[in-house]
Amino acid sequence: MRTQSFLVLVVFFYVTSTFVFHANSAIAPAPNDHKKASPARLGGGGGLGGYKPIEDVKDPHIQDVGKFAVSEYNKQAKTNLRFSNVIKGQMQTVAGINYRLVIAAKKGGATNNYLGEVYERPWEGFMNLTSFRALLRG
Numbered sequence: 001m002r003t004q005s006f007l008v009l010v011v012f013f014y015v016t017s018t019f020v021f022h023a024n025s026a027i028a029p030a031p032n033d034h035k036k037a038s039p040a041r042l043g044g045g046g047g048l049g050g051y052k053p054i055e056d057v058k059d060p061h062i063q064d065v066g067k068f069a070v071s072e073y074n075k076q077a078k079t080n081l082r083f084s085n086v087i088k089g090q091m092q093t094v095a096g097i098n099y100r101l102v103i104a105a106k107k108g109g110a111t112n113n114y115l116g117e118v119y120e121r122p123w124e125g126f127m128n129l130t131s132f133r134a135l136l137r138g
């Protein structure tokens with residue numbers, strides 16, 4: 001396995017999420033965000049804690065993760081939502097990255113918001129939709 005590039009990614013996401021920690025309180029961070037997690041899960045590479053807000057939600061990769069969530073949901077639920085955009089989100093670096101994204105998608109003529117959770121191992125090009133549900137309009 002390409003451990004080195006994985007560690008580079010981990011450091012990259014850790015640094016970016018650290019910079020934005022105070023910048024975006026749209027989704028409240030988990031209470032233990034300030035703690036370092038146990039290093040055991042990353043094989044001694046230094047642990048990373050809970051979910052952090054995503055600073056640059058317009059990042060094409062974040063939008064791609066949202067698009068993937070809608071397309072997987074369409075396959076699983078045999079429905080036909082059309083992805084609009086990711087509105088905001090959080091991410092967590094574990095052995096891979098968990099995303100929690102608020103996604104706008106169209107059903108018929110109406111745009112609704114959905115909460116999609118995607119697990120990614122970027123160094124393998126692997127993504128899996130772990131949860132997807134409609135949010136109540138507010």
Ligand SMILES: *[C@@H]1O[C@H](CO)[C@@H](O)[C@H](O)[C@H]1NC(C)=O
Pocket residue numbers: 128129130131
């Ligand atoms: C994808 O996520 C679902 C839901 O968590 C899980 O049941 C399934 O095993 C996962 N698939 C893979 C290939 O990891």
